[in-house]
Amino acid sequence: MTLTVPMLDLKLQYESIKEEIDDAIQQVMTSQHFIMGPQVAECEKAIAEYSQCDFGIGVSSGSDALLIALMAEDIGPGDEVITTSYSFFATAGCIARLGATPIFVDIDPSTFNIDPSLIEEKITPRTKAIIPVHLFGQMADMDPIMDIATAHGLVVIEDAAQAIGAEYKGRRAGSIGHYGCFSFFPAKNLGCAGDGGMVVTNDATRAEHLKVLRLHGSKPKYFHKVIGGNFRLDTIHAAIVTVKLRHLDNWTARRQRNAAHYDLAVPECSAIPQAKPDHDRHVYNQYVIRVAQRDNVMANLKKNGIASAVYYPKPLHTQECFTAKDQHTQSLSQSEAASLESMAIPIGPELTETQLSHVSATLVAITTNTKQAA
Ligand SMILES: *Cc1c(COP(=O)(O)O)cnc(C)c1O
Numbered sequence: 001m002t003l004t005v006p007m008l009d010l011k012l013q014y015e016s017i018k019e020e021i022d023d024a025i026q027q028v029m030t031s032q033h034f035i036m037g038p039q040v041a042e043c044e045k046a047i048a049e050y051s052q053c054d055f056g057i058g059v060s061s062g063s064d065a066l067l068i069a070l071m072a073e074d075i076g077p078g079d080e081v082i083t084t085s086y087s088f089f090a091t092a093g094c095i096a097r098l099g100a101t102p103i104f105v106d107i108d109p110s111t112f113n114i115d116p117s118l119i120e121e122k123i124t125p126r127t128k129a130i131i132p133v134h135l136f137g138q139m140a141d142m143d144p145i146m147d148i149a150t151a152h153g154l155v156v157i158e159d160a161a162q163a164i165g166a167e168y169k170g171r172r173a174g175s176i177g178h179y180g181c182f183s184f185f186p187a188k189n190l191g192c193a194g195d196g197g198m199v200v201t202n203d204a205t206r207a208e209h210l211k212v213l214r215l216h217g218s219k220p221k222y223f224h225k226v227i228g229g230n231f232r233l234d235t236i237h238a239a240i241v242t243v244k245l246r247h248l249d250n251w252t253a254r255r256q257r258n259a260a261h262y263d264l265a266v267p268e269c270s271a272i273p274q275a276k277p278d279h280d281r282h283v284y285n286q287y288v289i290r291v292a293q294r295d296n297v298m299a300n301l302k303k304n305g306i307a308s309a310v311y312y313p314k315p316l317h318t319q320e321c322f323t324a325k326d327q328h329t330q331s332l333s334q335s336e337a338a339s340l341e342s343m344a345i346p347i348g349p350e351l352t353e354t355q356l357s358h359v360s361a362t363l364v365a366i367t368t369n370t371k372q373a374a
Contacts, residue, residue: 006307007308009348021240035234037238052175053180056199057210061184065182066091068199070098072179080101082122084133086312091131092104104316105332106333107332111274113135113141130154134173137286138280143168164182165248168280179199179206180201184197190244192241214231254350262287262360269367289343301362309343316335
């Protein structure tokens with residue numbers, strides 16, 4: 001029987017904490033308090049504290065977390081928001097949905113995160129905000145980003161959807177910018193049972209504004225000074241996230257253990273891992289490597305029962321929905337190269353030693369052969 005290794009095994013995770021989860025769900029069912037039940041505030045407090053922030057505002061998804069943060073800054077038509085070209089679509093989609101223009105910056109090829117040295121040249125009088133993404137669970141280089149933002153009076157919205165608990169020089173993801181946005185999509189490190197998210201902030205005025213926007217801009221009830229939307233986090237998801245948060249550090253430690261295993265194996269083959277600065281706490285939502293002949297390597301892994309995935313096959317600045325509007329199609333060579341060379345291998349906390357060894361041994365064998373064939 002060949003050993004199979006999926007990218008992630010959420011069934012195993014659920015089995016390991018089934019009683020706690022079922023109990024939390026049952027409490028919500030018994031109360032029938034599905035909208036803004038007490039578990040929402042409890043979850044917000046726990047996530048804010050975990051993220052070294054004063055306030056947490058539960059929202060309907062990671063995408064909506066980004067959207068509501070931009071709405072809170074009144075960003076719209078005529079405004080520009082600087083972000084990375086190498087991320088999940090929502091990072092830029094939320095900017096365009098408000099009628100503002102995403103301005104794409106290339107990445108540092110070693111970390112896959114936005115290259116801060118390329119930001120300043122993209123700033124114009126229309127620039128309002130920067131959205132750095134902490135890709136794969138490792139924080140962007142925040143010190144220079146905050147310096148630039150301060151110098152130009154820009155708002156910083158951290159897209160921390162993949163990075164809850166990650167640290168940059170001892171500071172947690174979401175706590176450095178004006179807003180931090182998390183996603184509880186099931187495949188993130190801290191997932192709920194559907195869609196959910198949270199915005200964290202250390203600013204009381206911004207926190208209050210986010211809470212009003214989350215409820216259609218209603219304050220007091222049925223009176224609307226501003227237009228918001230239905231951006232609520234369901235009670236049932238909040239209850240699940242609060243339970244899972246108690247296990248997150250344990251899961252993160254396992255992800256880090258798995259990464260350490262790969263870090264030892266990868267130098268034996270022609271693959272290059274994502275660089276990790278010493279001062280960081282990387283939470284490994286993904287373990288990403290670059291390889292020559294990536295699609296061959298992935299097909300070969302698959303033959304050996306090993307899943308792998310590409311994050312992301314097409315950089316955002318080349319997406320048709322943006323290029324159609326953009327007269328000057330630009331080239332961002334590092335993002336383009338990364339989309340052709342990078343791939344993620346299984347890193348989930350549930351991986352066994354046997355599975356880990358199978359992945360690393362197979363990867364070494366395949367890339368060695370690929371190198372010879374090339
Ligand atoms: C997952 C993700 C989002 C969106 O989160 P959803 O909860 O799926 O809406 C945004 N940005 C990044 C970088 C993500 O990985």
